[in-house]
Amino acid sequence: MKIQGIEITKINDTLWEIPKYGGMLVPGRIYTSKNLLDSTLQNDEAIKQVVNVAHLPGIQKYSLAMPDIHWGYGFPIGGVAATDLDEGVISPGGVGYDINCGVRLARTSLEFNSIKKRISKLIENLFKNVPTGVGAHGAIRKLSAKEIKNILVNGSQWAVEQGFGSDEDIIYTEEQGKLKGADTGAVSNRAIERGMDQAGTLGSGNHFLEVDIVKEIYDKEKAGVFGLFKGQIVILIHTGSRGLGYQVCDDYLKVLVEAGNKYGFKLPDKQLACAPVKSEEGQNYLGAMQAAANFAWNNRQIIMHIAKKTLMQTLNISESELDFHLVYDVCHNIAKIEEHNINGEVKKVCVHRKGATRAFPPGNNQIPAKYSFTGQPVLIPGDMGRYSYVLAGTEKAMDETFGSSCHGAGRVKSRHKALKMGKGRNLVAELKKAGIEIQAKGYRTIAEEMSYAYKDVSDVVDVMDKAGISKKVAKLRPLGVIKG
Template identity: 60%
Template sequence: MNADLDTAGIPPRLIPCNDVIWEIPATGDMRVPGRIYATKELLSSPGQSDVLAQVRNVATLPGIVRYSLAMPDIHFGYGFPIGGVAAFSVEDGVISPGGVGYDINCGVRLLATDLHREDIEPALKRTIDQLFRDIPAGVGSSGAIQKLSRRQLETICVRGAAWAVENGYGTPADLERTEAGGALPGADPSAVSERAFARGTDQVGTLGAGNHFLEVQVVEEIFDREAATAFGLAEGQITLMIHVGSRGFGYQICDDYLGVMGRAAAAYGIRLADRQLACSPVTSPEGRRYLAAMACAANYAWANRQMLMHLIEKALLRTLSLSPQALGLRLVYDVAHNIAKIEQHTVEGKAMTLCVHRKGATRAFGPQHPEVPAVYRSTGQPVLIPGDMGTASFVCKGTRQAMEETFGSTCHGAGRVMSRAQALKRARGRAIERELGEKGIVARAQGRKTLGEEMPEAYKDVEAVVGVMGRAGISPRVARLRPLGVIKG
């Protein structure tokens, strides 16, 4: 512990380990301490006391291992904090739908092109408008492809992104560059409700609403040339970033199982500090069934992002009148940031099978890990961290230290600092679209309120957030991507 740090303004009972790591000692019902990655400035942002209470609540759950972890983009969620990581022993720990979130396998996909800034700038507005027309976005968006039959949906549940590739919407190389190969094992469509299937029938290949987006970006700065070369990124290059999850299909599965888990927690005698922490032993029938249903939604999300990549390629080829070879669109990586996975980790020198919950947290596996694609095995996996629509997003890399400290996990974005209502109030009388335009960013949104709610000031400083995880040695920066065009739902 570091007793020399100035802790004025820091919530009580928070002990500094160094300038970017803080601990909440295990007291009361907490089974493990809380550990927070943040600077003093990030910790002093409004509402942090409520968030830290959520970190403590998670630490009370049975079978939690080492720490209840919080990343620097942490903000108040429901039950589990957003930006939280919790690993539970498969033998005597729990699984919780609230520790994954409603948007199961919400995640980020980064696409690289062979285009440079000067290739797209003259056609930027036209390109964004075409993408805006071709990518279904907004509340209840649907209809990217023909309505899927029940059989097709069940195949997606099991095959994930491979379903899209097998149907001509991508290449096998895409699967290699997708976390878990684009399909979690153990998916069982019989664990999914009819209502979830009904909601999922026409939403594959859609962006949805809220904070989900499609961005056209330029690689503005490279921080780690060796890793950037391995990831296929260079300064001035055009990239595209997709942020979306499992749409209504995943929301429904989460909702269905919160009810199931609420009853299960009572039946297994698990005391809950918050109803939204509803959980069940990982090995219980309810826990296994949730894992099987959650895998279906995770796989649906990977199929969704794969499909969106295909729609984007079509739109770009049409607008820019290029051959696929000249466009050179390829997948850099696809990461999940709302998921629970069964993983092998070494804890205090002992190999353990853990159920790792990442709710608003990105996997950051280091070099030589067998789950990192062969092409990235010497660098560590690419870690994709979107920022706000007016600033920047980052590509980072996973490290061995992440494996040792955070169960191979890091932050997932900038993290909100302002409520949507506050943001709208702040945006009143302003033209956010024009403000972004003055920064050279073309923005399009389906919803009237969306750009106001998602304005850059509503988020923490992404540079500061990413900087914390770099300084902690968890996920150092590789490249900064600056938005040129943004599509929101």
């Protein structure tokens, strides 16, 4: 079959291939279903972007896309590509502006019945305490440039040292909340300035903080290890590196557009600007990107701590009664140097995950010891009116997708269309009727982020589960949401 003039061949019910043509160095591979392919990919540029990514120098095996694939810039959202460290490139377009945008899930000992009458108040207080919206600031005092640099090096360890959490939180954060190659010297003063009042802020767009209930358990054993049970109250947080990360991406795109000319790269999209991984430009970007990633982990750590305190205060319960613990924190916009099996040889590659979640399997030494028999928790937020999922990483992901899975539902309607669809409706009342409390800075955000703007995350997750890339463990349902 052809989509947007591009030939696509079915490999099996969950995998489709774009054979190599033109300047593609590898084929493209899209994890999806016939239904998702027909309903969501016919009218945008995402498939073409899978083809474009296949042009990146040094790309290994395939230009990959997860089932939540949609139109991005440079890479599609939901895109994964690994490049050779010697002959390959690193591209900010393969990471995105919101460096280390990610998700963290915290569990409590609370059950729905014990707090159902307090959820409205809880959401109101969370909205008061966690800064949201355009240019959100003020969760903690404005930090100095020196303090920001400390965060850029130490990641969420900084928050823990300031009393925003515990050492246990570090264990259950991807990379222990700190990429060790962070280079503060490669981060511009403007990026640092943009971060000074944004530590502990949610931002706007699709970022959120949710109070969820564990609605369904698919794998009791793994859920038990993750500390999840049916009816349990959990907190889900989705945000990233805020203005600091956007600025790092912006700064280096300009540098790498120029570097591309210098190295003679001819790429189909300027947004795929890149430099050899080991070049000065590539190493500077890598160092700055890792610093921004550390800022994001620190951001989510502070927000989680504010949420924990708000739960205790609103429900008037002690720390031991709440029994609040981080299940895991994953990033889904990142480039990482990782070891993977490339055509029978284990070697280090630069894995770009642009809207894709790491999904490492049981036994992998990069995941917490407690999860060594389950695989890492893979956190997949859906839209605010339906579901989110917890999955577990598998060996198949290591074999086929450089240890990566999907990252969310994936948009299908533009913000403009979504706004139109929300016109004349009382969306807050609709959500309330469905048992979901919402607090947001503006009605506009609510309209743009309603369920109708997204694919059904269940369809997306089912593809990953069926393909064996990550396996379903639990389904969460929102009870209350705060948004920017």
